[in-house]
Amino acid sequence: xxxxxxxxxxxxxxxxxxxxxxxxxxxxxxxxxxxxxxxxxxxxxxxxxxxxxxxxxxxxxxxxxxxxxxxxxxxxxxxxxxxxxxxxxxxxxxxxxxxxxxxxxxxxxxxxxxxxxxxxxxxxxxxxxxxxxxxxxxxxxxxxxxxxxxxxxxxxxxxxxxxxxxxxxxxxxxxxxxxxxxxxxxxxxxxxxxxxxxxxxxxxxxxxxxxxxxxxxxxxxxxxxxxxxxxxxxxxxxxxxxxxxxxxxxxxxxxxxxxxxxxxxxxxxxxxxxxxxxxx
Amino acid sequence: xxxxxxxxxxxxxxxxxxxxxxxxxxxxxxxxxxxxxxxxxxxxxxxxxxxxxxxxxxxxxxxxxxxxxxxxxxxxxxxxxxxxxxxxxxxxxxxxxxxxxxxxxxxxxxxxxxxxxxxxxxxxxxxxxxxxxxxxxxxxxxxxxxxxxxxxxxxxxxxxxxxxxxxxxxxxxxxxxxxxxxxxxxxxxxxxxxxxxxxxxxxxxxxxxxxxxxxxxxxxxxxxxxxxxxxxxxxxxxxxxxxxxxxxxxxxxxxxxxxxxxxxxxxxxxxxxxxxxxxxxx
Amino acid sequence: xxxxxxxxxxxxxxxxxxxxxxxxxxxxxxxxxxxxxxxxxxxxxxxxxxxxxxxxxxxxxxxxxxxxxxxxxxxxxxxxxxxxxxxxxxxxxxxxxxxxxxxxxxxxxxxxxxxxxxxxxxxxxxxxxxxxxxxxxxxxxxxxxxxxxxxxxxxxxxxxxxxxxxxxxxxxxxxxxxxxxxxxxxxxxxxxxxxxxxxxxxxxxxxxxxxxxxxxxxxxxxxxxxxxxxxxxxxxxxxxxxxxxxxxxxxxxxxxxxxxxxxxxxxxxxxxxxxxxxxxxxxxxxxxxxxxxxxxxxxxxxxxxxxxxxxxxxxxxxxxxxxxxxxxxxxxxxxxxxxxxxxxxx
Numbered sequence: 046x047x048x049x050x051x052x053x054x055x056x057x058x059x060x061x062x063x064x065x066x067x068x069x070x071x072x073x074x075x076x077x078x079x080x081x082x083x084x085x086x087x088x089x090x091x092x093x094x095x096x097x098x099x100x101x102x103x104x105x106x107x108x109x110x111x112x113x114x115x116x117x118x119x120x121x122x123x124x125x126x127x128x129x130x131x132x133x134x135x136x137x138x139x140x141x142x143x144x145x146x147x148x149x150x151x152x153x154x155x156x157x158x159x160x161x162x163x164x165x166x167x168x169x170x171x172x173x174x175x176x177x178x179x180x181x182x183x184x185x186x187x188x189x190x191x192x193x194x195x196x197x198x199x200x201x202x203x204x205x206x207x208x209x210x211x212x213x214x215x216x217x218x219x220x221x222x223x224x225x226x227x228x229x230x231x232x233x234x235x236x237x238x239x240x241x242x243x244x245x246x247x248x249x250x251x252x253x254x255x256x257x258x259x260x261x262x263x264x265x266x267x268x269x270x271x272x273x274x275x276x277x278x279x280x281x282x283x284x285x286x287x288x289x290x291x292x293x294x295x296x297x298x299x300x301x302x303x304x305x306x307x308x309x310x311x312x313x314x315x316x317x318x319x320x321x322x323x324x325x
Numbered sequence: 326x327x328x329x330x331x332x333x334x335x336x337x338x339x340x341x342x343x344x345x346x347x348x349x350x351x352x353x354x355x356x357x358x359x360x361x362x363x364x365x366x367x368x369x370x371x372x373x374x375x376x377x378x379x380x381x382x383x384x385x386x387x388x389x390x391x392x393x394x395x396x397x398x399x400x401x402x403x404x405x406x407x408x409x410x411x412x413x414x415x416x417x418x419x420x421x422x423x424x425x426x427x428x429x430x431x432x433x434x435x436x437x438x439x440x441x442x443x444x445x446x447x448x449x450x451x452x453x454x455x456x457x458x459x460x461x462x463x464x465x466x467x468x469x470x471x472x473x474x475x476x477x478x479x480x481x482x483x484x485x486x487x488x489x490x491x492x493x494x495x496x497x498x499x500x501x502x503x504x505x506x507x508x509x510x511x512x513x514x515x516x517x518x519x520x521x522x523x524x525x526x527x528x529x530x531x532x533x534x535x536x537x538x539x540x541x542x543x544x545x546x547x548x549x550x551x552x553x554x555x556x557x558x559x560x561x562x563x564x565x566x567x568x569x570x571x572x573x574x575x576x577x578x579x580x581x582x583x584x585x586x587x588x589x590x591x592x593x594x595x596x597x598x599x600x601x602x603x604x605x606x607x
Numbered sequence: 608x609x610x611x612x613x614x615x616x617x618x619x620x621x622x623x624x625x626x627x628x629x630x631x632x633x634x635x636x637x638x639x640x641x642x643x644x645x646x647x648x649x650x651x652x653x654x655x656x657x658x659x660x661x662x663x664x665x666x667x668x669x670x671x672x673x674x675x676x677x678x679x680x681x682x683x684x685x686x687x688x689x690x691x692x693x694x695x696x697x698x699x700x701x702x703x704x705x706x707x708x709x710x711x712x713x714x715x716x717x718x719x720x721x722x723x724x725x726x727x728x729x730x731x732x733x734x735x736x737x738x739x740x741x742x743x744x745x746x747x748x749x750x751x752x753x754x755x756x757x758x759x760x761x762x763x764x765x766x767x768x769x770x771x772x773x774x775x776x777x778x779x780x781x782x783x784x785x786x787x788x789x790x791x792x793x794x795x796x797x798x799x800x801x802x803x804x805x806x807x808x809x810x811x812x813x814x815x816x817x818x819x820x821x822x823x824x825x826x827x828x829x830x831x832x833x834x835x836x837x838x839x840x841x842x843x844x845x846x847x848x849x850x851x852x853x854x855x856x857x858x859x860x861x862x863x864x865x866x867x868x869x870x871x872x873x874x875x876x877x878x879x880x881x882x883x884x885x886x887x888x889x890x891x892x893x894x895x896x897x898x899x900x901x902x903x904x905x906x907x908x909x910x911x912x913x914x915x916x917x918x919x920x921x922x923x924x925x926x927x928x929x930x931x932x933x934x935x936x937x938x939x940x941x942x943x944x945x946x947x948x949x950x951x952x953x
Contacts, residue, residue, distance in 0.1 A: 144362045150540040
C-alpha cells in the first residue's frame with residue numbers, strides 16, 4: 046500500500062492527491078453528506094420501516110434485477126459493437142461510431158417517450174412483438190429495455206480504446222501456433238479486455254440503478270410490479286417527506302457504493318494477477 | 326503520428342477470422358445498433374418533421390428555445406473544463422501512484438453515476454435551499470444558487486463528474502510511465518513533461534471523455550429539473566424545454582428541440598474526426 | 608503553475624454565476640420602473656396563463672404606466688410547491704390543490720395560515736371538475752362511475768402518489784361511491800379497489816396519462832380534468848374522442864395566493880395582489896372560460912352555460928373534511944391507496 050520508491054520519481058503526487066480529494070469533497074462528498082444528515086432525523090425504527098416496506102422491497106428487486114439484466118446485455122452487445130468497430134471496416138462504420146454516444150445526448154425524457162412510442166402496442170416494434178405475445182411497454186421488460194438504451198455507450202467506449210491497444214502480433218502468433226479464432230479470443234484477447242469490460246459493466250449498472258426520466262414513461266409505474274426505486278423517492282417527496290426520500294436514497298447509495306467498491310477491488314486483483322503473470 | 330492509427334490500418338486485413346464470422350458479427354452488431362439506436366433516432370426526427378420544415382424551424386428558433394440553448398451551452402462550457410482538469414489529475418494520481426485509499430477514491434469517483442438524478446438535484450436543494458445549510462446565509466446576501474444558473478451548473482458538474490477520469494485512467498494505466506521517467510531524466514520539469522509527454526499520450530482518452538461528458542452535460546434532465554425551478558426562458562435548459570413543449574401537447578416542438586441535442590452530439594463527432602485527421606496528417 | 612490559475616478561476620466562475628443570477632432574478636421593482644412577477648403554476652394552466660399574463664400586463668400598463676413582465680413556471684403541483692418552499696422566488700402561486708399551498712405555510716411559513724380566506728371563493732377564481740373521455744362513439748357504453756368498474760373496461764388515470772390531478776380523480780370516485788345509496792367507507796374502498804384493478808398503467812403525471820390514452824391507444828376511458836378533456840377533444844385529437852359527464856363529480860378548486868414573504872422582500876405586493884384580483888374580473892373570468900375552466904362569476908358562467916353541463920358537484924370539505932385529512936387518509940404512505948396494492952401473498 047505504501048508509495049513505492051520507483052513511482053515516487055514522478056512529480057505531482059501531492060498536487061494531484063490534494064486537488065482530487067478537494068474537488069471530490071467539495072462537489073460530491075459534501076453535498077452527499079447532507080443526504081445522510083437528513084436521514085438521521087428519522088429514528089432507527091422509522092428508517093427501517095421506510096426502507097423495508099413491501100413496496101420498497103419490490104422496487105429494489107425490480108431496479109436491481111432490471112439494471113443487472115441491462116448491464117449484462119450491454120456487456121454482450123457492447124463488446125460485440127466495440128469489436129466490430131475496432132477490427133472491421135464496412136460501409137457506414139463512421140456513422141455507427143458517431144451514434145454510439147447518442148443515448149447520452151438524448152434527454153432521458155425524450156428517450157423514454159421515443160422508446161414507449163416504439164414499443165407500445167400500436168408502435169413500430171410493439172405491434173409485431175405483441176403479435177408474438179411479447180409485451181414490452183409497461184412491463185419489467187420495458188424497464189430493462191430503457192436501461193439498456195441509456196447504458197449502451199459505457200461498455201463500447203471503455204472496451205474500444207483497450208481493444209485498439211492490444212497488439213495484433215499476439216493474436217497472429219496464437220494463430221500461427223494453431224489456435225482457432227475462438228481459442229485466440231478466449232485465451233489471448235479476453236483476459237486483456239476483461240478489466241475494461243468489468244468497468245464498463247460497473248458504469249452501465251450504476252447508471253441504470255439511478256435512472257428515472259426514461260423509465261417512468263415505459264414502466265407504467267404499477268405498485269409492486271413496475272415501480273422503480275427512484276419513483277418511490279419521488280412519491281415520498283410528493284408527500285413532503287424529505288427524510289423518507291433520503292432514507293431510500295441512502296439505502297440505494299450504500300448498496301451501489303459497496304457494489305462499486307467490490308468491482309473495483311476485483312478489478313485491482315485481476316490487474317495484479319495479470320501483471321504478475323506477465324512478469325512485471 | 327499516433328501509433329494506434331497506423332497499426333489499425335495494418336491490422337484491418339490481417340485479422341478477424343473467416344469472412345463468415347466477420348460478416349455475422351458485423352450483422353449482429355448492426356442489428357443491435359439498428360434496433361436500439363438508429364430506429365429511435367429516426368423516430369425522433371420523424372416526429373420532429375411531422376408538420377414540415379417550417380414547424381421545425383419555428384420550434385428551434387423560438388426565443389425560449391434559443392435561451393434554453395444558451396443556458397445548456399453555458400452549463401456544458403463550465404462543467405466540461407472543470408471535470409476535464411479533475412479527470413486528468415485524478416487519472417494521473419491513480420495510474421501513477423500507489424497510496425492508501427486508492428480503491429476508495431476510484432469508487433467515490435464512480436459514485437455520482439449511481440446516484441439517481443433526482444437525488445443529485447435534491448442534495449443541492451438540501452444544501453443551498455431556503456431550509457438548507459447555506460440557505461439563510463445566501464438569502465441574507467441575496468445570492469441565488471438553486472433555481473438559478475449556478476445550481477444548474479453544479480448539478481451538471483455532479484452528473485458528469487466521472488467521465489473524463491474514467492476514460493483517461495485505463496489509457497494511462499495501459500501505457501506505463503517509462504517515457505515520462507525518461508523525460509525527467511533528461512532534465513524536463515514536471516509541467517513540461519506533463520504537457521509534452523503525458524498529455525499527448527492520453528489524448529484519445531481525453532477526447533472520448535470530453536465527448537461523453539459533453540453529451541451527458543447537455544442531455545441531463547432529472548437533476549437539472551430539480552434545481553431549475555422551470556422558469557420559462559430563464560432557467561430552462563434544452564431538455565427541460567423539450568419536456569415543457571411535450572406537456573403543452575406540442576410534440577413536434579418537443580422532438581425538434583430534442584433532435585437539436587442529437588445534432589450537438591454529431592458536432593462533437595466532427596471535432597473528433599478533425600483531431601484524428603490532424604494527427605494522421607502531422 | 609496551471610493549478611494556481613485554475614483554482615481561482617473555478618471560484619471566480621462560481622461567483623460570477625452567483626452574482627449574475629441574483630441580478631437576473633431580483634431586479635429592483637419600485638416606483639415606475641419595470642417590474643417582473645413570477646407565477647409558479649401547475650401543468651394544465653399553461654395556455655390559460657399565457658393569455659392571461661398578456662391581458663394583465665396590458666391592463667396594468669394602461670392603468671399605472673408601469674411595464675410588468677410575468678415569468679411562468681409550470682410543473683407537477685407538488686414539485687412546484689417544493690420548489691417555492693426551497694427558495695424559488697415565486698410572487699404568486701397558482702396550484703392544483705390547496706394541500707400543496709398549505710405546505711407553503713406548514714413547511715416554510717411563507718404565507719399565513721388563513722391564506723385561503725384572503726380571496727373570494729376559497730381563493731379559487733375558477734373551478735373545474737372531473738369527467739371521462741371515451742373513444743369516438745363510446746364503444747363500451749360508458750355513462751357513469753359504475754361503468755368504470757365493470758369487467759373488461761380499461762381505465763387510464765395517473766398515479767395519485769405523484770400527480771395532483773390523479774388525486775382529484777380518485778376523490779371524485781370515492782365521493783361518488785360514498786354518497787350513492789347504501790354507500791359507506793367500506794363500500795367506497797371496495798369501489799376504489801375495483802376501479803384501480805381496471806387501471807393498466809399509472810403515469811406519473813396527468814399529461815402523461817392523456818398521451819397514453821390518446822397516442823398509445825391504451826384504455827377505454829380516461830379520467831381527467833374537465834379543462835384537459837376539452838383540450839383533448841376540441842384541439843388535440845379532434846373527432847377522435849368524446850366527453851362523458853358522470854352524474855356526480857367533485858368540485859375541483861385550484862387555489863391561488865400571493866407568497867407574502869417573497870413579495871414583501873421584492874416589493875411586489877401591490878402588483879401581485881392586483882394580478883390575482885384580475886383573475887376575478889370579467890376579463891379574467893372570460894379567459895378562464897375560454898380555456899375551459901368553469902368561471903366563478905355568475906354572469907360569465909351564464910354566457911358559457913352551453914359549454915359546461917350541469918353536474919351535481921360535492922366539495923372536498925363536504926366529503927373529506929379538507930385536503931389535509933384527505934391526503935393523510937388516502938395518499939400518504941400506508942393510506943387507503945397503498946392498501947389497495949397489497950402483495951397478493953398476504
